[in-house]
Amino acid sequence: MSGDDLDADLADAAAELGEPTPGLRRARAWLSRAVEPGTVDAWRFVDRVGPVEAVRLIRSGRAPARILGLVGARAQTDTSLADLRQAERCGARLLIPEDDEWPAYLLHALTLATAEEPEEPKHQADRTKALVPPLALWVRGPARVDELADRSVAIVGSRAATAYGEHVAGEFGYQLAERGWTVVSGGAYGIDAAAHRGALAADGPTIAVLACGVDRPYPAGNGALLHRIADSGLLVSEWPPGAAPHQHRFLVRNRLIAALTRGTVVVEAAARSGAMATAHRARRLGKQVMAVPGPVTSAMSVGCHELLRGTQDAEAATLVASAAHVLDVVGGIGVDLAEPAERRSDVRDGLSDLARRVLDACPVRTGVAPERLAAIAGCEVLEVLRVLPALELAELVQWTGTGWRLMPAPRARAG
Amino acid sequence: MSGDDLDADLADAAAELGEPTPGLRRARAWLSRAVEPGTVDAWRFVDRVGPVEAVRLIRSGRAPARILGLVGARAQTDTSLADLRQAERCGARLLIPEDDEWPAYLLHALTLATAEEPEEPKHQADRTKALVPPLALWVRGPARVDELADRSVAIVGSRAATAYGEHVAGEFGYQLAERGWTVVSGGAYGIDAAAHRGALAADGPTIAVLACGVDRPYPAGNGALLHRIADSGLLVSEWPPGAAPHQHRFLVRNRLIAALTRGTVVVEAAARSGAMATAHRARRLGKQVMAVPGPVTSAMSVGCHELLRGTQDAEAATLVASAAHVLDVVGGIGVDLAEPAERRSDVRDGLSDLARRVLDACPVRTGVAPERLAAIAGCEVLEVLRVLPALELAELVQWTGTGWRLMPAPRARAG
Numbered sequence: 001m002s003g004d005d006l007d008a009d010l011a012d013a014a015a016e017l018g019e020p021t022p023g024l025r026r027a028r029a030w031l032s033r034a035v036e037p038g039t040v041d042a043w044r045f046v047d048r049v050g051p052v053e054a055v056r057l058i059r060s061g062r063a064p065a066r067i068l069g070l071v072g073a074r075a076q077t078d079t080s081l082a083d084l085r086q087a088e089r090c091g092a093r094l095l096i097p098e099d100d101e102w103p104a105y106l107l108h109a110l111t112l113a114t115a116e117e118p119e120e121p122k123h124q125a126d127r128t129k130a131l132v133p134p135l136a137l138w139v140r141g142p143a144r145v146d147e148l149a150d151r152s153v154a155i156v157g158s159r160a161a162t163a164y165g166e167h168v169a170g171e172f173g174y175q176l177a178e179r180g181w182t183v184v185s186g187g188a189y190g191i192d193a194a195a196h197r198g199a200l201a202a203d204g205p206t207i208a209v210l211a212c213g214v215d216r217p218y219p220a221g222n223g224a225l226l227h228r229i230a231d232s233g234l235l236v237s238e239w240p241p242g243a244a245p246h247q248h249r250f251l252v253r254n255r256l257i258a259a260l261t262r263g264t265v266v267v268e269a270a271a272r273s274g275a276m277a278t279a280h281r282a283r284r285l286g287k288q289v290m291a292v293p294g295p296v297t298s299a300m301s302v303g304c305h306e307l308l309r310g311t312q313d314a315e316a317a318t319l320v321a322s323a324a325h326v327l328d329v330v331g332g333i334g335v336d337l338a339e340p341a342e343r344r345s346d347v348r349d350g351l352s353d354l355a356r357r358v359l360d361a362c363p364v365r366t367g368v369a370p371e372r373l374a375a376i377a378g379c380e381v382l383e384v385l386r387v388l389p390a391l392e393l394a395e396l397v398q399w400t401g402t403g404w405r406l407m408p409a410p411r412a413r414a415g
Numbered sequence: 416m417s418g419d420d421l422d423a424d425l426a427d428a429a430a431e432l433g434e435p436t437p438g439l440r441r442a443r444a445w446l447s448r449a450v451e452p453g454t455v456d457a458w459r460f461v462d463r464v465g466p467v468e469a470v471r472l473i474r475s476g477r478a479p480a481r482i483l484g485l486v487g488a489r490a491q492t493d494t495s496l497a498d499l500r501q502a503e504r505c506g507a508r509l510l511i512p513e514d515d516e517w518p519a520y521l522l523h524a525l526t527l528a529t530a531e532e533p534e535e536p537k538h539q540a541d542r543t544k545a546l547v548p549p550l551a552l553w554v555r556g557p558a559r560v561d562e563l564a565d566r567s568v569a570i571v572g573s574r575a576a577t578a579y580g581e582h583v584a585g586e587f588g589y590q591l592a593e594r595g596w597t598v599v600s601g602g603a604y605g606i607d608a609a610a611h612r613g614a615l616a617a618d619g620p621t622i623a624v625l626a627c628g629v630d631r632p633y634p635a636g637n638g639a640l641l642h643r644i645a646d647s648g649l650l651v652s653e654w655p656p657g658a659a660p661h662q663h664r665f666l667v668r669n670r671l672i673a674a675l676t677r678g679t680v681v682v683e684a685a686a687r688s689g690a691m692a693t694a695h696r697a698r699r700l701g702k703q704v705m706a707v708p709g710p711v712t713s714a715m716s717v718g719c720h721e722l723l724r725g726t727q728d729a730e731a732a733t734l735v736a737s738a739a740h741v742l743d744v745v746g747g748i749g750v751d752l753a754e755p756a757e758r759r760s761d762v763r764d765g766l767s768d769l770a771r772r773v774l775d776a777c778p779v780r781t782g783v784a785p786e787r788l789a790a791i792a793g794c795e796v797l798e799v800l801r802v803l804p805a806l807e808l809a810e811l812v813q814w815t816g817t818g819w820r821l822m823p824a825p826r827a828r829a830g
Contacts, residue, residue, distance in 0.1 A: 164710055293708030293720060295579055296736035305708060305736045308723065319734075321711035321720045 006030065006055075006078050013052045020098040027051040028096045028136040029240065030080040034058065034071050037134060037238035038127040038252035040117060042070050046135060051096075079240075086241040090215040091230065092140035097133075103149045103260060105399065107133050108370070109285040110259050112381050128251035131259075131284060134238045140214040141234035148205050148234060149260045152182035153330055154282070156257060156275040157191025157267035162300050165268030168292055169194035170201075172265065175323030177204020181331070184209060184261050186253065187226055187235075189219060191267045191275070200228055209260065210237040211253040212245035219245075236260075254278040255285075262330040262389060263288030265320060269303030276303045279317065286382030288329050289317040331393070354379060355387040359396055359406075367403025421445065421470075421493050428467045435513040442466040443511045443551040444655065445495040449473065449486045452549060452653035453542040453667035455532060457485050461550060466511075494655075501656040505630040506645065507555035512548075518564045518675060520814065522548050523785070524700040525674050527796050543666035546674075546699060549653045555629040556649035563620050563649060564675045567597035568745055569697070571672060571690040572606025572682035577715050580683030583707055584609035585616075587680065590738030592619020596746070599624060599676050601668065602641055602650070604634060606682045606690070615643055624675065625652040626668040627660035651675075669693040670700075677745040677804060678703030680735060684718030691718045694732065701797030703744050704732040746808070769794060770802040774811055774821075782818025 006026065013023025028051050035042040045067050046054040057063040058075050068075065087093060095101055113131035139145055153176055155169055169191045173183045177199035185192040187208035199206035206229055212218045214235040217226035229235060238256065239249065254277050258264055264282040266289075269275035283289050291308050294301030310316030320326050351359065354377075361376035362368075370388065374381040388404060391397040398407045421441065428438025443466050450457040460482050461469040472478040473490050483490065502508060510516055528546035554560055568591055570584055584606045588598045592614035600607040602623035614621035621644055627633045629650040632641035644650060653671065654664065669692050673679055679697040681704075684690035698704050706723050709716030725731030735741050766774065769792075776791035777783075785803065789796040803819060806812040813822045 164712065168711060292711055293716075293723070293734070294710055296583060296707055296709075297579065301708075302736075305734060308708070308734045309736075309740070316731075319708070319720060319723045321717075321724075325724070 004081060006080060010052050010055060017050070018098060020096060024051060024098055025094055025096055026080050026084065027055045029084050029094050030055050030078060032094070032136045032138070032238065033079060033083060033240045033243075034074040035135065036070070036127065036252075037249075038130050038132055038255075039070055040114060040127075040130045040132045041066055043114065043132045043135060051135070083240045083242075086215060087138060087140075090140060090241070092138055092214045092235075092241070095137045095139045095145055097136070101144050101146050102137075103146045106149055106261070107259055109287070109382070109385055110134075110255065112370075112385070113285060128248055129281075131255055131281065133259075134256065136238070138214050138237045138240060139234055140236075141230045142232070143205055143234050145207075145234060145236065148182045148207055149184070151180060151331070152184050152207065152261045153326055154184045154257045154261040154264040154278065155191065155195035155267060156185055156264060156269075156278050157195075158269050158273060158275060158300050158303075159188050159190040159192075160270075160300070161190035161194070161268050162294075162298060164294060164298075165191055165292075165300055166194040169267045170198035172267070172292075172323050172326065173198025173206070174202045174204075176326060177202035177206065179323070179327065180204075181327070182207060182233075184257055186210070186250070186257060186274075187217065187219075187222055187229070189222065193222055193225055195267070196225060196229055200225075200232065203232075206233040207260070208233075208235050209253055209257050210235055210245070211239070211249035213237060213239055213241040213243040215241040216243075250274055251277060255281045258282035258285055258287055261287065263290055263326070265290040265292065265326055266304050266307060266317070267292045268294060268298075268300040269307075270299055271302045271306065273303055276307070279307055280314075283314055286380075286386045288386075290320040290326060290329055291317040292321070293319055351391075352387070354383055355391060358384050358387050359391055362397050362404055362406045367398075367400030367405040369403050373404060419496055421495060425467050425471060432465070433513060435511060439467060439513055440509055440511055441495050441499065442470045444499050444509050445470050445493060447509070447551045447553070447653065448494060448498060448655045448658075449489040450550065451485070451542065451667075452664075453545050453547055453670075454485055455529060455542075455545045455547045456481055458529065458547045458550060466550070498655045498657075501630060502553060502555075505555060505656070507553055507629045507650070507656070510552045510554045510560055512551070516559050516561050517552075518561045521564055521676070522674055524702070524797070524800055525549075525670065527785075527800070528700060543663055546670055546696065548674075549671060551653070553629050553652045553655060554649055555651075556645045557647070558620055558649050560622075560649060560651065563597045563622055564599070565597075566595060566746070567599050567622065567676045568741060569599045569672045569676040569679040569693065570606065570610035570682060571600055571679060571684075571693050572610075573684050573688060573690060573715050573718075574603050574605040574607075575685075575715070576605035576609070576683050577709075577713060579709060579713075580606055580707075580715055581609040584682045585613035587682070587707075587738050587741065588613025588621070589617045589619075591741060592617035592621065594738070594742065595619075596742070597622060597648075599672055601625070601665070601672060601689075602632065602634075602637060602644070604637065608637055608640055610682070611640060611644060615640075615647070618647075621648040622675070623648075623650050624668055624672050625650055625660070626654070626664035628652060628654055628656040628658040630656040633660040665689055666692060670696045673697035673700055673702055676702065678705060678741070680705040680707065680741055681719050681722060681732070682707045683709060683713075683715040684722075685714055686717045686721065688718055691722070694722055695729075698729055701801045704730075705735040705741060705744055706732040707736070708734055766806075767802070769798055770806060773799050773802050774806055777806075777812050777819055777821045782813075782815030782820040784818050788819060 009023035009026045013021045110133040173195040182205045183199035184207045185195045196206045258281040291304040307317035357377040361373045370384045374384045424438035424441045428436045525548040588610040598614035598621045600610045611621045673696040706719040722732035772792040776788045785799045789799045
């Protein structure tokens with residue numbers, strides 16, 4: 001970290017645009033405290049002018065009035081260096097979009113969702129529902145976010161879970177972790193804690209996405225559990241060190257749980273609950289939504305059964321009664337299709353119509369963006385994002401760093 | 416009943432072809448003991464030559480060898496009159512397809528399924544799986560079969576049910592009966608008994624379809640329950656009085672439970688079980704299939720969850736967590752669409768593509784058979800049979816006694 005002077009750091013960062021310099025990191029640290037996460041306007045402003053210029057414009061009062069209004073008095077304070085140092089003290093760091101480790105592919109669904117929102121502020125979804133990307137992520141733990149999130153499943157549910165729900169969440173967590181999948185949840189009592197514990201019991205990685213600073217895990221009663229997660233997995237939060245778990249922040253946080261994973265499993269949920277909100281966000285992001293059934297006499301399964309029945313505007317969730325069922329959904333196609341290259345034509349035959357169209361849309365050399373694939377394949381971008389992971393697992397397509405293309409043909413085998 | 420001489424009765428019946436004369440009834444009584452139910456070849460033979468001629472040909476040894484083989488030594492005995500008298504003694508009667516009361520519309524699905532079977536005997540499904548219509552039904556109780564079956568739902572499940580399953584079956588039975596729906600089940604221990612009891616508790620009609628004679632209800636432990644059903648609802652069986660409940664007969668019987676109802680609800684079922692067989696038969700007959708979820712830790716819910724997940728070759732069953740959900744499925748369209756005639760165009764808008772095509776295929780005056788509607792609408796006959804009840808409930812189509820036509824336009828209202 002460089003000196004105490006924020007402006008000097010910003011000047012350094014401005015000189016090396018797009019590189020994850022200390023100045024850039026400090027700019028995003030400043031923004032993470034100045035701007036409440038989940039604010040579409042603020043994210044768009046930062047996206048347009050860049051984080052360094054965004055900080056300068058806000059601090060000098062030259063940013064648009066709407067943005068200045070969102071930041072308010074925080075524009076005049078700067079605890080960015082203290083925040084970064086406080087993070088360091090507890091073994092945490094600030095991950096920014098400019099880092100290699102940033103889980104860009106998974107979070108891209110949020111970027112797209114934000115792009116689909118109208119520009120007018122009055123039409124924008126409110127902050128608790130907005131599917132806006134994070135400006136930065138405070139991360140505590142030894143693992144890399146991108147690696148852990150690549151094969152991950154969210155297991156969410158009620159805090160007031162029943163013994164049945166906790167049993168199932170623990171079982172799923174254990175079995176998914178045992179098979180190399182990362183269990184992502186919210187660190188809360190009930191289903192969340194049971195899922196994390198299950199993963200830890202299998203010595204598997206698990207991510208708790210928090211609605212407060214990673215240095216002060218909440219709830220306190222899960223302190224020991226959250227410390228164990230920080231030791232082997234990851235605590236992740238959009239809020240800077242010391243941030244308090246205000247109630248609305250949990251709703252804002254839920255979109256991240258959905259976005260960071262391939263799919264969301266709701267184990268137990270009342271009719272209206274945070275877990276249901278996470279499931280709806282996962283659906284809107286084009287991720288898989290799964291639900292565990294339970295007794296129809298249990299209020300804690302009403303939400304799950306609602307998801308399984310579907311509604312007019314939403315496809316029904318997939319019923320999962322075991323971890324194997326979960327893998328059928330999030331990893332099944334890949335595993336089934338991950339056949340030797342010789343059998344590639346058979347693999348193609350096993351694809352859905354949609355997957356085949358997307359595959360046909362992929363160019364041979366230069367990678368193209370999912371938006372472009374959607375235009376060529378004649379489908380929604382979210383649909384493209386839904387099938388790409390399976391095509392990638394089947395080694396049919398490849399991410400070039402800038403876009404998607406067909407996997408280069410395998411070289412002829414010797415002999 | 417006429418005299419003891421079967422041949423004389425047959426001669427009388429032959430003189431009045433197609434009328435439900437005592438001779439015709441006696442011919443079918445004879446067949447119901449001579450031919451084991453569920454036999455496709457035998458049903459086709461009777462369908463082709465008529466029941467009276469069928470009895471004559473079999474008794475005189477002039478029937479095809481294959482048919483004579485099926486009947487064997489039973490061809491030389493005749494207890495038809497004794498059977499009819501035994502039925503009468505216990506308040507039962509023999510219902511035959513020539514009777515007005517015969518539930519022709521519901522059972523037509525079986526006729527169609529049999530028509531789709533290949534003619535060659537070696538390709539025919541075995542008797543426990545064959546979707547063949549009954550030759551006659553022994554019926555015990557005060558109600559009319561056609562009236563009770565018109566608005567009916569099957570509730571089936573495991574004999575070794577849990578307290579949870581029995582509770583749900585009883586609740587569903589009670590609530591469906593309370594809303595004027597007939598609960599159909601198999602009279603067995605566990606889910607069946609709970610469903611029947613629930614219906615009786617609401618003073619509603621209920622039908623137990625048995626795999627033995629209606630004069631000797633099985634299982635004995637449910638004797639009191641089955642007698643209560645016979646007092647207010649119906650015991651129904653394809654087997655003549657005194658017939659024993661051989662194990663394979665339960666499987667043969669299951670198709671009747673599926674066929675006599677608009678839909679089948681599986682409350683609890685192990686992976687391979689009679690209830691699952693009933694659900695599969697309901698699906699093949701184009702009837703609605705519903706399942707109640709339960710704890711994923713319960714072996715008794717494994718079958719239900721399988722149905723809800725669906726398989727490659729079968730659509731997933733609908734999750735039902737309440738009697739209201741069941742009515743959404745079997746009666747919902749009708750209720751929703753049963754709007755005043757003025758709103759008929761709106762009603763049309765609410766129809767599925769398929770329903771609209773079938774509606775468009777219906778002629779204004781002369782009723783036509785479902786097969787004809789399927790040909791015009793360009794769909795499967797089973798699909799036609801699936802949407803006709805809803806169209807009828809919505810008062811859009813009408814059964815003329817020989818076929819389906821559009822409901823005549825309502826007369827202009829005075830005032």
